[in-house]
Amino acid sequence: MVETVRTIQELRAVLKRWRQKGETVGLVPTMGGLHAGHLSLVRLSRAKTMRTCVTLFVNPKQFAPTEDLDTYPRDEDGDLAKLEAEGVDLVFQPGADEVYPAGYATSVHVGGLGDILEGEHRPGFFTGVATVVTKLLVQALPDIAVFGEKDYQQLLVIRRLTRDLDIPVRIESVPIVRDDDGLALSSRNAYLSDAERKTAPVLFGTLSQVAENVGRGANVAEQAEWGVDQLLHAGFAGVDYLCVRDADSLDEVSGASRPARVLAAATLGSTRLIDNVAV
Numbered sequence: 001m002v003e004t005v006r007t008i009q010e011l012r013a014v015l016k017r018w019r020q021k022g023e024t025v026g027l028v029p030t031m032g033g034l035h036a037g038h039l040s041l042v043r044l045s046r047a048k049t050m051r052t053c054v055t056l057f058v059n060p061k062q063f064a065p066t067e068d069l070d071t072y073p074r075d076e077d078g079d080l081a082k083l084e085a086e087g088v089d090l091v092f093q094p095g096a097d098e099v100y101p102a103g104y105a106t107s108v109h110v111g112g113l114g115d116i117l118e119g120e121h122r123p124g125f126f127t128g129v130a131t132v133v134t135k136l137l138v139q140a141l142p143d144i145a146v147f148g149e150k151d152y153q154q155l156l157v158i159r160r161l162t163r164d165l166d167i168p169v170r171i172e173s174v175p176i177v178r179d180d181d182g183l184a185l186s187s188r189n190a191y192l193s194d195a196e197r198k199t200a201p202v203l204f205g206t207l208s209q210v211a212e213n214v215g216r217g218a219n220v221a222e223q224a225e226w227g228v229d230q231l232l233h234a235g236f237a238g239v240d241y242l243c244v245r246d247a248d249s250l251d252e253v254s255g256a257s258r259p260a261r262v263l264a265a266a267t268l269g270s271t272r273l274i275d276n277v278a279v
């Protein structure tokens with residue numbers, strides 16, 4: 001079975017062995033519940049570095065009290081088997097006490113970028129993500145760390161914090177992996193009923209259409225409004241946001257003169273889905 005460590009001390013001991021042999025290291029932080037999207041991150045790391053360490057940690061700090069921390073999909077044995085099959089060198093699977101021991105008091109807040117869109121609708125979410133990712137990067141000090149474009153805003157928040165805090169790591173990203181009908185893979189898709197699962201691809205279809213229209217010069221505000229209508233018509237219960245933003249800063253844009261991204265969060269039944277498409 002793939003080597004698994006649970007303490008920061010053991011993690012550092014293994015990485016020190018690799019470093020002494022001159023081996024490069026890739027880190028792939030995950031919360032488990034692994035699917036093909038996660039495995040694409042692992043593959044990029046394995047292609048770019050000599051050693052790959054995957055972290056499995058359901059980070060309590062990025063869940064609001066009303067969110068799904070207790071029911072978040074967990075499958076430790078399945079995850080370890082998948083990582084073994086991918087040829088991962090090490091799994092870091094710390095307990096909550098190892099990451100946040102008694103008296104833990106520090107958090108990392110990425111201002112601006114972390115306060116809008118997902119940050120606005122899930123207060124505390126990005127501070128939880130930024131805090132745990134900062135800790136994992138400092139614990140492992142990898143050459144690269146790999147994140148998915150599925151969580152596009154999260155990727156930008158992580159790039160920002162590594163620059164701002166001078167963490168010597170290169171952040172690599174991997175395009176979204178989708179099911180055949182277009183639905184972006186996500187651990188939370190497991191919550192969808194059969195009927196909801198049939199409706200879910202409308203999210204990707206709508207964002208793709210908005211991206212295409214805006215790329216052809218259509219009015220951004222009108223397209224966003226059209227997109228929300230499409231989702232509500234299809235049976236989504238609510239749309240937190242559907243917008244076209246600058247691909248690097250997430251600032252508002254009035255057209256597609258610079259690289260832009262269409263991003264949305266919408267609720268289907270009681271499941272909140274996010275997705276994004278490049279213009």
Ligand code: PAF
Pocket residue numbers: 029030031057059062129132133151154
């Ligand atoms: O994207 C995720 O799975 C999590 O937000 C991350 C980056 C592993 C931090 O807990």
